[in-house]
Each structure stands twice: as structure tokens, then as C-alpha cells.
Amino acid sequence: MTTPLTSLDRPNSYIGRSVPRPNAKRLLAGRGRYVSDLKLPRMLYAAFLRSPHAHAKIVSINTEHARASEGVHLVATGADLAKICTPWTGTLDHFKGMTSAPQWPLPLDRVVWAGQAVVAVVAESRAIAEDALELIEVDYEDLPLVVDIDGAREAGAPLVNPGSAHNICFRGQLDNGTVDDAFAYAVHVVEEEFSFARHTAVTLEPRAIVADYDPAAGMLTVHHGTQTPYQFQDLYSRHYGIPEARVRVIATDIGGSFGMKLHVYHEDMAVVGLSILLGRPVKYVADRMESFVSDIHARDHRVRARMALDAKGEILAMDVLDLTAIGAFSTYPRTSVVEGNQVIRLIGAPYRFKNYRATLEVIFQNKVQPSQYRAVGHPIACAVTERLVDMAASKIGLDPFAIRAQNVIPDDAYPQTSPTGYRFEALSHQACLKRLRELMDYDALRAEQADVRKRGIYRGIGIAAFVEITNPSPAFYGVGGARISSQDGAILSLTPSGEVRCLISVTEQGQGTEAIISQIVADQLGLAQEHVKVITGDTEVTPHGGATWACRGAGIGGETALQATRALKRNILEIAALILQEQPSALDIVDGEVVDAGTRKPRLPISEIARIAFFRSDTLPPGTQAQLTVSHHFAPQGYPFAFTNGIQGCSLEVDVETGLIKLLKHFIVEDCGRVINPMLVDEQLRGGIVQGLGAALFEECRYSETGQLMNGSLADYLVPMPMEMPDIVIAHVETPTADTELGAKGVGEAGTAAASACVLNAVNDALTPFDATINSIPITPTKVLKALKRF
Amino acid sequence: MSGFGETLLDATDETVRVRFVVNGRKVACEVAPRDTLVDCLRDKLELTGTHAGCEMGACGACLVQIDGRAAHACLIFAVQADGARIETIEGLTESGVLADLQAEFHRRNALQCGFCTQGMLVNAQELLSQVAQPSREEIRDALSGNYCRCTGYEAIVDAIDAVAKERMKARSAGGGGT
Numbered sequence: 001m002t003t004p005l006t007s008l009d010r011p012n013s014y015i016g017r018s019v020p021r022p023n024a025k026r027l028l029a030g031r032g033r034y035v036s037d038l039k040l041p042r043m044l045y046a047a048f049l050r051s052p053h054a055h056a057k058i059v060s061i062n063t064e065h066a067r068a069s070e071g072v073h074l075v076a077t078g079a080d081l082a083k084i085c086t087p088w089t090g091t092l093d094h095f096k097g098m099t100s101a102p103q104w105p106l107p108l109d110r111v112v113w114a115g116q117a118v119v120a121v122v123a124e125s126r127a128i129a130e131d132a133l134e135l136i137e138v139d140y141e142d143l144p145l146v147v148d149i150d151g152a153r154e155a156g157a158p159l160v161n162p163g164s165a166h167n168i169c170f171r172g173q174l175d176n177g178t179v180d181d182a183f184a185y186a187v188h189v190v191e192e193e194f195s196f197a198r199h200t201a202v203t204l205e206p207r208a209i210v211a212d213y214d215p216a217a218g219m220l221t222v223h224h225g226t227q228t229p230y231q232f233q234d235l236y237s238r239h240y241g242i243p244e245a246r247v248r249v250i251a252t253d254i255g256g257s258f259g260m261k262l263h264v265y266h267e268d269m270a271v272v273g274l275s276i277l278l279g280r281p282v283k284y285v286a287d288r289m290e291s292f293v294s295d296i297h298a299r300d301h302r303v304r305a306r307m308a309l310d311a312k313g314e315i316l317a318m319d320v321l322d323l324t325a326i327g328a329f330s331t332y333p334r335t336s337v338v339e340g341n342q343v344i345r346l347i348g349a350p351y352r353f354k355n356y357r358a359t360l361e362v363i364f365q366n367k368v369q370p371s372q373y374r375a376v377g378h379p380i381a382c383a384v385t386e387r388l389v390d391m392a393a394s395k396i397g398l399d400p401f402a403i404r405a406q407n408v409i410p411d412d413a414y415p416q417t418s419p420t421g422y423r424f425e426a427l428s429h430q431a432c433l434k435r436l437r438e439l440m441d442y443d444a445l446r447a448e449q450a451d452v453r454k455r456g457i458y459r460g461i462g463i464a465a466f467v468e469i470t471n472p473s474p475a476f477y478g479v480g481g482a483r484i485s486s487q488d489g490a491i492l493s494l495t496p497s498g499e500v501r502c503l504i505s506v507t508e509q510g511q512g513t514e515a516i517i518s519q520i521v522a523d524q525l526g527l528a529q530e531h532v533k534v535i536t537g538d539t540e541v542t543p544h545g546g547a548t549w550a551c552r553g554a555g556i557g558g559e560t561a562l563q564a565t566r567a568l569k570r571n572i573l574e575i576a577a578l579i580l581q582e583q584p585s586a587l588d589i590v591d592g593e594v595v596d597a598g599t600r601k602p603r604l605p606i607s608e609i610a611r612i613a614f615f616r617s618d619t620l621p622p623g624t625q626a627q628l629t630v631s632h633h634f635a636p637q638g639y640p641f642a643f644t645n646g647i648q649g650c651s652l653e654v655d656v657e658t659g660l661i662k663l664l665k666h667f668i669v670e671d672c673g674r675v676i677n678p679m680l681v682d683e684q685l686r687g688g689i690v691q692g693l694g695a696a697l698f699e700e701c702r703y704s705e706t707g708q709l710m711n712g713s714l715a716d717y718l719v720p721m722p723m724e725m726p727d728i729v730i731a732h733v734e735t736p737t738a739d740t741e742l743g744a745k746g747v748g749e750a751g752t753a754a755a756s757a758c759v760l761n762a763v764n765d766a767l768t769p770f771d772a773t774i775n776s777i778p779i780t781p782t783k784v785l786k787a788l789k790r791f
Numbered sequence: 792m793s794g795f796g797e798t799l800l801d802a803t804d805e806t807v808r809v810r811f812v813v814n815g816r817k818v819a820c821e822v823a824p825r826d827t828l829v830d831c832l833r834d835k836l837e838l839t840g841t842h843a844g845c846e847m848g849a850c851g852a853c854l855v856q857i858d859g860r861a862a863h864a865c866l867i868f869a870v871q872a873d874g875a876r877i878e879t880i881e882g883l884t885e886s887g888v889l890a891d892l893q894a895e896f897h898r899r900n901a902l903q904c905g906f907c908t909q910g911m912l913v914n915a916q917e918l919l920s921q922v923a924q925p926s927r928e929e930i931r932d933a934l935s936g937n938y939c940r941c942t943g944y945e946a947i948v949d950a951i952d953a954v955a956k957e958r959m960k961a962r963s964a965g966g967g968g969t
Contacts (some may be wrong), residue, residue, distance in 0.1 A: 020897050020900060024897050024900065025897055027908055028880075028908055028909075029840070029884045029893065030838075030839075030840020030881050030884060031840065032839075032906070034906065036842075039834075127823070202940060203906075203940055203942070204844045204852055204907050205842070205904070205906045253905065254902050254904060256904045256906060256940045256941055258940070270859075509903075509904055510902070510904030510905060510939075512900070679899075679900050680900060683942060683943070683946060684901065686942060686944075687903060687940075688946065689943055690943040701839065713845070714844075714845040714847060714938070719940070722931040723931045723932055723934070723935040725931075725943060725945075727927075727945055728943055751943075756800070
């Protein structure tokens, strides 16, 4: 059987093709180069003494015995590091009125969460450093503390930052339209209070850093398990007063990140200082227990929301209050307000309604800092919106698909501005909704549900539509005064043997950045992919850029690579034209050969052009300077964000005797614009969904009343494991963005954005016969049994 | 200095000479009694393909073969492994026993950051040595001690399933062997 040829059948056509990642073979052979693997000559190891108190005054620190221990090179307190490091404050200018206290690598006089690093020891091995920690005596004086959201908001509550009048970090309000009038006019109103537990990234490789300060050269080299090497180059330079060109940050293989590895951590900043104090390389790798108490946490929201609808089920208005607790400080440099801000701006995003009011209150408490983690704010906005839509559907007597079909913004109605001020270029809710219904075989699932219910089996079906923020422009952090780049850069060189080396600022954490960049370069230049070498993650080598976060790798990094490649191709063809006595426009490149653009007849291999240009420039016409290295930067313009959309569905079973939930199958229809590598996109979606399912059912950082994390180990904190996870069925709709030539948007958050909303809706669907509802994430067996009044 | 501290520090001074056959080669090294096998492999023998994810046997990143069976290198002290035959991802790669699994993982992108991957491979090899044709449910069950934060596990299950079928086919074609 012959199938018609497609664009993918022409030579070197890689955009849209599922090719494996070239760098994955190395990882499969155990040849990864993670920072935790690194060992440098004369390297020492750091360990940190952590506070057992959630809020206490540091009365005195006695380090005498630790300093005298054999193998110990340095014991440093907050005061020691404050002499060489300037403090940082996690605020952004465009969040008017937000406050946060200055932070130092180690605290000067007060600890503000249990697990905060207090004293650093540097020794010849991690074990010796840990032994020495036992010899340090810290005299603490307990201070009153606040742990939960309500306690922190009460009048007269203990203050997390004694200099301030209250525990409010930030208050924001959106008010668009006549919300009170809409509610007064409404025929149906649904209302609910939701809670979302704290959870954390649990990257399998914990945070890892090796700082290497060379006093003779005045040069700091930091091997850092981070997503954002350029951001840290800037921060280490400014806070330690080292010229930026003498700070090098190298981020090679990273064992998971998900947003967790782009914030400033006290220990990481301290390790840089310790290396400066010692003039030697210092390594710190958090252990799993340390990760739980010092990595950023995320979510921790309580949302009160109501939705007004008319008699037919048209959404008229939403009114929202989001309370979010962020620990004792706002993180630096991105702040801990971004999540709440995105919650109130993404609520209601798929739907066509005009009246919206939301209040955001961001609150300090004596816990570790929550901040940006995969799908920042999306899961909360999605769960609140989609649960209210389902509640409304049930009240009005509409099917969940029907109420959404009635209310989503029509696919032909773009561009659109949301009531929260987001500008949507082109989304595809109607197409996705229709596709999901087919993909799930929705009617059959409903029939099966009714059938098994007769036998006392309670299955639930849930769907949830989402809008995802990708490709952020400078409007995201730049306008707030943060030195976080929204542009990326690429340097492309033709090597003397006719291959291509691409240095690019977007980084690789396993999602396949190197693969898709090499696909784009090979595709645009007309080379085989194996002749393109992509290099990422080294500030001394790769040009400055935002790197990989907020789903900008393909959309911004990919466009950068595309434009750089087109520039290199122009230059190659100009030289080829001189050699071949042709017009450059009459030539093209296919499979590494310069060909006649019209006939595709081969004229000269590009290796020959490279040879002549590099080694026999004497044979080129006078005045010719072959520019076979090009550098190109690209910053997004046009829409401030490339919004994407999609819809998820799930089928699950609730055991009403035990409260256990079994996920049966998960579905997603997703539109990320131009798909560069379908296999990698699908794997991103699946990974993201599983992170959302973990949040939905298992993950929760549980604290005691005294602010102690009660489940800070992988035996106690539940993460999704293979056995509990369902197979995930994926379909795509492609609406490329017109803002770039590549047309790609991001896809990293899409899976996480709606997974927990789907599960929430499905569990409530399963519990319909019992008149029981759940409004809290994670949905644990206890919560199910409580809802069923069986516990 | 307190007596407690001196005792602790004295303990670190003690080292024990242990010998293993690692990846087919005899090795000897000096370890502290408290050093786990994963520390010894990574730090002393510089076999960094084996990773430490949780150091309590929950995540599976440190799985190696000890005397032919998959075992957590974080749950065994180096001294306990004295005299054992140990295969790490480096040795299993060189000998080619995992080549079909590695190729299938690569083809299906059954990994992202790669930090859990060698543990997944060691566990997959163990499963396929015990059950020739596991169901998807059995594969998921066997992997239930291997944590991966990046993937949705499905590609990993698919890859192991495909290799199991290929190995079965090869076995029936070749008429025996493992």
C-alpha cells in the first residue's frame, strides 16, 4: 500500500517528526554528567545545621568544637557570609505594595522556619562535615509562630516579620464589570470554598551545586543544577561583587527541575560564599530530608469562588477570593506572588463572560517558601473554574460537555481579551471539546458507569478545560524590575568539515531541548540531524538568554534557532554563489549539498564550501569575508504570552468502603501550536499529567501545629508511582501562533494544569448517588470517607 | 571537646578494606563502616551511573545487581557487600545485556532527565529474568519501587513490554537460551 507523500517525506524534514533525543543514549548508558556526580581537585564538602524551630531568636552560636575538628576547614555563620554577600529581597515593582524581608545566605539573628539552614560547615567529606554539625551549639529562644492561613490573618497574630504591621505580603484586586448586578440578575448561583494543599517538586536529583572560586584569576565558576544559568550568573556577580564576565555558571545534566531549580536558595548562595572564603571548590548536594524542608513548596491556596448563570446556563459572572500562604519570605528573584496572580487571572479563562471580580491575598507564615512550580497557578484556577462549571451543570440539569460547549469562547471569535486582561491570539476550545468526546468515547463511558453502578461500583467521569500561559514576554518579569531575560540567543557555526555547532541559551532538563533545536537547525539548513551538535547550559560558551522555564524552550528557543539558521544559510549560499558563479537565490541546500533551487541538482557539498572558506580563502574574490558563524537573538513581540489550550478527561473508580480511588484512564486533547516532535510533546504531556495526578490524590506537605514538616521523606510523602498511574490517551489540535515563523507554543504545563481538576470532577461525579461532595486537594481516602460520613 | 564528639570522630577514622568483583573486575577499596554501597560505588570507584535519590530504598535510583539480583545500593553498607559480584549500569552497558532495553527506551523516549533511568533498567532486567511475558499490570507492579518525576511511566511500561515480546520471539526462534 502506498500512502501519499507529505512534507515530512522530503529530505532533512525534521519539524513535526518523532525522532529520539540524541543525548538520551548517554543517560541510558549511565554516562550522565549531573552536578551531584562532579568531583574537582581540592574539592571540599558543605553541610548545614538546620533550625529545629519554626520561629526562634538565635541567642548564641558556639562553633568552637566544630572548628577544631579534624578535617573541618571552615565553619561559617550568617554574620560571616553577610560580610561578603549583599542581601536580597523577593519583590517585584509591578506588584504594588508587596513586601518581603531582606534575606542573607544564613540568618543573622532569627530563624523563620523549621529546617532553615543556620550554620555551614565545610570539610574534607560530607560525613566529616555532618559530624561537625553535631558539635555546634545554638541557643535559641522560641518566638510565637503562625502556621496556617487563618492564624496568620487574625488580628494580633504573631508577626513573621516583626518590623511589619501584619502578615500580608501582597493584596491585589481585579474588578471588571458589574459583578454584583450580574449576581443579582442571575437565575443560578453556585458557590464553593476550595483548599489546595502544599506540595513540592521532589525532583529525583536533589539540588546540587559546586562553587569554585579562583582567587588568583578573580574568577567564580559554579556548576549548578539549575534551569537558569544566566540568571544565576547575574545574581552571583551582583551579590558577591564579582564582574559578570568573571562568573561562569555551568548547568549540564539536571536531574529534574519543574521550576523548583530556578529560585535562589540560601544554601546555594552560601556555598558560593564558602568557596570565596576558602578559595577552593565547595560542593553541596541536598539529601532527600533537606530537600523536603528547604526546596520550594507550591500551591497552598484557599479559594472562595462563586459563579452566576442565567436560566439557560450561560455564565454571567465570577467572584473570587484567593488566599495563599507563602512561608516566611517571598522567593527571589521571581517572588512568591506570581502563583496567586496567575490563579486570579486564569480563573474562567476558557469561557466567554464579562463580569469578573477577584481578590488575592498573599500571606506570610513560618514555613519554607512556596513559589513557582510546574503550571504556576494553573491547577488551582482550573480546578476552581471547572468544579463550579460542573456544579452549575448539575444544578441546571446539563451534561458537563453541553455546558462547556455552550460557554467556551468560540474558535472563530479570536482575538479575545479575557475579563482578567489576558489577550488570547487564537485558541481552539470547541475543536478540543469535540475531539475529547470522541477520544473518550464519552457516551459509552456514561453507559458503562450506569451499568456498573447497579452492582455497587462507583465510577466517575470528569472533564476539565484549561488555558496555559507559555512564551512569556518581558511583561512577565522584566516590567517588575527582575533581571530575567525573555529573549534567547543562538550562535551557529559551520565547522570546516561542513557540520554545524549550535550554542543556544535554552537549557535541557530532559524534556528534549537539544533534540528539538537540532531538528529545527537540520530542517532549516538542509542537513542530517546527526550533523548538528547542540550545546546548552554554559554561560561562558552560550549566549545570554532566559533559558528553559514557563514553556519557552520550543516557542522562543526554537524561533531563535530557526532565525539563526536562516541567517547562516544565507551566508553559506552567498559563498556558494561566489564559488559557483550563481545567484544565491538560485541555490538551496539539501542533505548537506548545495543544489540548484529549481532542479534540486547537486552542485557542491557544503563541506567543500567550508573547506574553501576556511582554508583557501585566497581563491575567493577579493574582499570576501566568509561569515560562517552567525549569532542571533530573538525576543517575543506581539502578544505578551502565547496562550495555549486543551481539555482533559478521566475515568476513575471510588471504593466507597475504603475511600481509595483507582484511576482507570486519562485523556487529553491539547493545542500547543506547531508540534516539532510529537513523541516529545506526548511525553511532556504524560509527565505533566502524572504530576497533576500526584497532586490530586497523594501529595501534601503536612505540618504540625508547631510548624514541623511531619512527612518529609519519600516513605511518608506520597508521590505517583507506576502502579497507581493510568495509561494516558493523547490527541492534538494544532493552532500555530502567527507571532513567530515557527508557530510553536509551549506544552510543559498543559498536563499538570487540568489533571487535578479532572480528578476532582470525576470523584464528585462518582459520589453523586451519595449526595457527597469534595472540594479539597489532595483527595485522600480519609476525605472521601468523611464526605460519605463513614469516618 | 565533648566525649560524644570524640567518639563520633574516632569512628570515622576507622576504615575497612573490602573487595568486590565490580563489573567483572576485582576491586579493593578502603571504606568507613558507615559508607553505603552506593556511596562506595559513586565516590570510591567513580561509577556515577548509580544514583542516590532517597537513601531509604523508596525510589529505586540506586538499584544495582548484587550476585545477579537487583538490590538497593543505598540499603546495604559497603562492608556487607564484601566478596559480592556487583554489576552497575556501566558494566551492564559494556556487556550488552541491557542493549535491547536501552535501545527501546531510547526509541520510545522512556526517560527524560535520566536520573531514575538506570534503576528502571536494572529493575526491568530483573523482571524479565523472572517473568518472560509480564502483563502491563505486572510491569507496573514490578516498577512500583521506581520513582520517576519526569515521565508518565507509560513509555517505560511500553518499552519493557516491547522488549519482553522481542525476547520471547528471539527465544522461540533460537530454541532456548536466556
